[in-house]
Structure formats: structure tokens, C-alpha cells
Amino acid sequence: MKSLKKPSHWFLAIVTFILYIPIIVVVVYSFNASKLSSVWDGFSLTWYQTLFHDSEMFEALKNSLIVALSASINAAIISTLAAYGFTKIKLRSKSTMELISMLPIMIPEIILGIVFMTFFSLIGLPFGMTTLIIAHTTFCIPYIYMLVKARFVGMDSSLIDAAKDLGASESRAFFDITLPLLFPAIISGMLLSFAMSFDDVIISIFVTGININTLPMKIYTQIKTGVTPEINALCTLMLLITIVIMILAKRIHHHSNKKIKNI
Numbered sequence: 001m002k003s004l005k006k007p008s009h010w011f012l013a014i015v016t017f018i019l020y021i022p023i024i025v026v027v028v029y030s031f032n033a034s035k036l037s038s039v040w041d042g043f044s045l046t047w048y049q050t051l052f053h054d055s056e057m058f059e060a061l062k063n064s065l066i067v068a069l070s071a072s073i074n075a076a077i078i079s080t081l082a083a084y085g086f087t088k089i090k091l092r093s094k095s096t097m098e099l100i101s102m103l104p105i106m107i108p109e110i111i112l113g114i115v116f117m118t119f120f121s122l123i124g125l126p127f128g129m130t131t132l133i134i135a136h137t138t139f140c141i142p143y144i145y146m147l148v149k150a151r152f153v154g155m156d157s158s159l160i161d162a163a164k165d166l167g168a169s170e171s172r173a174f175f176d177i178t179l180p181l182l183f184p185a186i187i188s189g190m191l192l193s194f195a196m197s198f199d200d201v202i203i204s205i206f207v208t209g210i211n212i213n214t215l216p217m218k219i220y221t222q223i224k225t226g227v228t229p230e231i232n233a234l235c236t237l238m239l240l241i242t243i244v245i246m247i248l249a250k251r252i253h254h255h256s257n258k259k260i261k262n263i
Contacts, residue, residue: 023239030232047233054230060218061234066129067204067214068197071136072144072190078137079144080186084178087152102146104139112139113206120207128209135207136197143196144189151185191245 030048034041051057086098104112116135125131159181163173201216208217219231 026232027236027239029229030236032229032232035228047229050228051230051233051237056213057215057218057230057234060213060215063129063132063212064198064215067132067136068194070133071140071197072194074133074137075140075144075193076186076190079141079189080148080179080182082141083145083148083152084174086149102142105142109200109202113203116203117206126209127207128212131207131209132204132212132214135203136200139200139203140193140197143193144186147185147189147192148182151182155181 029040031043031045032040033044033046082101107115113135116131116138120127120131120134155178160173160177163177164170168176199216200214201220204214204217208214215234222228222231
């Protein structure tokens with residue numbers, strides 16, 4: 001059996017290495033002194049200095065963070081309440097309603113972007129940060145909803161029943177028992193929706209304003225004139241921030257599991 005496992009381990013290692021080669025190249029060439037990514041001209045922090053002096057790039061980064069954070073928080077609140085509500089109601093149209101809530105995932109982004117643009121134009125809502133947050137919140141909801149609903153399915157309902165038997169109200173049982181049990185799923189869904197929102201280009205193009213620019217849109221427009229290693233420096237910093245967020249999320253998940261075991 002050991003001899004059968006070794007080839008699979010080697011195959012997994014090779015595939016993982018190939019997948020991470022582009023990331024390694026981006027990190028290495030962010031310290032390249034040359035403007036050409038294909039030529040190594042020595043170690044330098046020039047592109048990090050250029051990045052920190054690029055006010056437009058940081059403005060786009062700030063807009064992306066605001067939109068992604070707002071969308072993930074709004075989607076988490078809506079998805080959690082929706083999943084909780086669907087567990088309480090018994091309707092024949094329940095499955096149809098859940099299917100409709102999954103449409104933002106199934107519809108192609110370009111069609112979804114046109115739909116949002118048409119809708120905002122019909123109601124007369126000015127394009128800008130507000131329309132970006134509303135659009136991103138809408139397509140982030142299904143990602144969190146699926147995780148929270150799956151957590152509801154695997155939840156031990158006897159804990160909630162016991163809390164009610166001891167005199168806890170519906171709201172007290174939700175905040176003291178249900179919400180802590182759902183917390184890992186909510187955090188996981190928020191991280192996923194944050195990444196999806198932060199990375200979006202197609203939908204953002206249709207719903208953004210003239211003076212509002214997100215980071216993916218900024219990079220996309222720069223492709224026409226050529227991407228400088230400044231983008232490599234930005235991607236390296238974002239990768240570092242992502243790793244830190246993942247470590248924090250893992251600690252939060254571990255701490256949440258400890259609290260659940262102590263219930």
C-alpha cells in the first residue's frame with residue numbers, strides 16, 4: 001500500500017508546484033531592478049517605492065477594499081437571516097425561492113452586469129460606490145448562503161431545544177447558541193465573498209461611476225499600455241495580506257470550535 005501512495009504524493013507535489021510557479025515568479029520579479037519582467041537586472045526595492053508614491057493605485061485599492069468589505073458584511077447579514085428563515089418556514093415554493101437565490105452564481109457575469117446597469121438606470125440611481133456595493137452584495141449572497149445553510153443542516157438542534165427549555169427566548173437562543181455555531185461558516189463565506197468581490201472586473205465595469213475606479217479595473221486598463229513591475233509589488237503585498245488574513249481566520253475558527261465544545 002505504501003508503494004501505491006508514493007506516486008500519488010509525487011503527483012500532488014508536482015501539480016502544486018506548477019500551480020504556484022506563477023505566484024513565485026511574481027514575488028521574485030517584484031524585487032527586479034529592470035522594467036522588463038523577462039530580464040533580471042539585480043535586486044531592488046524600486047517598484048515598491050514607486051507603488052507607495054502612486055496615489056491613483058492606492059485610491060483604487062482603497063475603493064476595492066471598501067466595496068469588498070461592505071459587500072461581504074451585507075451579504076453575511078442577509079444570508080444568515082435568510083438561511084435561518086428558511087429553516088423556520090414550510091412552504092411548497094421554498095425550493096423555488098432557494099433556486100432563485102442561487103441565480104447570481106449561475107448567470108454569466110456579463111449578463112448580470114448588464115442587468116444591474118439597466119436596473120440602476122431605470123430607478124435613476126447614480127452610478128458610483130453605492131451601485132458597486134449593491135451589485136457586489138447581490139452576487140456575494142449565494143456564496144455565504146450555501147455555507148451557512150450547510151452548517152444549519154449539520155447543526156445539533158437539541159442544543160437550541162435545551163436552551164428554550166431552560167427559558168431562553170427565540171432571539172436569546174439565536175444569539176447565544178445558533179450564531180456561535182454558525183460563526184465558522186459565516187467567516188468562511190465572508191472570506192470567499194470578499195475574494196470574489198475584490199477580484200471582480202466584468203460586473204464592476206457596468207455599474208461603476210466615472211470617478212470611481214477599483215484595483216482590478218485599474219490593472220485591466222493598464223494592460224493596454226503595458227503592466228510594469230509595480231503591479232508585481234502590489235500583488236506581493238496583497239499575497240502577504242491574504243496569508244495574514246488566512247492565519248487570523250484559522251485562529252478564529254479554532255477559537256470558535258473550542259467555544260462550541262464547551263457549550
